[in-house]
Amino acid sequence: MKRNLFQNVLVMPCKSGDVIDRExxxxxxxxxxxxxxxxxxxxxxxxxxxxxFVPVTDERVFPDQQTEGGKxxxxxxxxxxxxxxxVDTTGVVNVExxxxxxxxxxxxxxxxxxxxxxxLSDSSVQPV
Numbered sequence: 429m430k431r432n433l434f435q436n437v438l439v440m441p442c443k444s445g446d447v448i449d450r451e452x453x454x455x456x457x458x459x460x461x462x463x464x465x466x467x468x469x470x471x472x473x474x475x476x477x478x479x480x481f482v483p484v485t486d487e488r489v490f491p492d493q494q495t496e497g498g499k500x501x502x503x504x505x506x507x508x509x510x511x512x513x514x515v516d517t518t519g520v521v522n523v524e525x526x527x528x529x530x531x532x533x534x535x536x537x538x539x540x541x542x543x544x545x546x547x548l549s550d551s552s553v554q555p556v
Contacts, residue, residue: 436549436550436551437547437548437549437551438453438547438548438549439545439546439547439548440545440546440547440548441544441545442536442544442545442546443544444536444537444538444539444544445535445536445537446535446536447475447478447533447534447535448533448534448535448536448546448548449478449532449533450527450530450532450533450534450548451532452551452552453527453548453549453550453551453552454526454527454528454549454550454551454552455524455525455526455527455528455548455549455550456524456525456527456534456546456547456548456549457522457523457524457525457546457547457549458470458522458523458525458536458538458544458545458546459520459521459522459544459545459546459547460520460521460523460538460540460541460543460544460545461519461520461521461541461542461543462502462519462520462521462540462541466503466540467501467502467503467540468501468502468521468523468538468539468540468541469499469500469501469502469538469539469540470490470499470500470501470502470523470525470536470537470538471483471497471498471499471536471537471538471539472484472489472498472499472525472530472534472535472536473498473534473535473537474530474531474532474533474534474535475531475532475533475534475535476531476532476533477533478532478533481533481535483497483498483499484497484498484530485497485498486498486526486529486530488526489525489526489530490523490524490525490526491524491526492523492524500523502521502523521541527548
């Protein structure tokens with residue numbers, strides 16, 4: 429069975445505050461690099477027109493974490509130590525975002541990381 433991965437996802441590099449047209453997609457993953465001991469906060473806002481944004485009030489917009497106001501903070505563990513010294517735990521953090529019920533345009537504001545990518549997935553229309 430051949431999988432249709434490329435027809436079902438959209439991967440895009442982005443900057444904090446970029447507006448994303450989520451039409452046709454039901455979920456997203458925000459991938460970001462967070463340094464050892466650092467934290468990252470993702471805030472989700474949405475809009476009908478792509479101009480006037482309001483905070484998301486859905487407490488389950490981040491499926492792994494119940495939140496208030498569409499804001500989620502992740503803290504990267506502090507670097508560990510082994511017999512040779514400190515071990516850097518800098519890594520990529522993936523934050524799931526449930527887009528179901530949100531308006532067409534979504535703004536993701538990310539604090540604590542300069543390297544971002546967004547993957548839109550769960551296409552509402554599947555290829556044949």
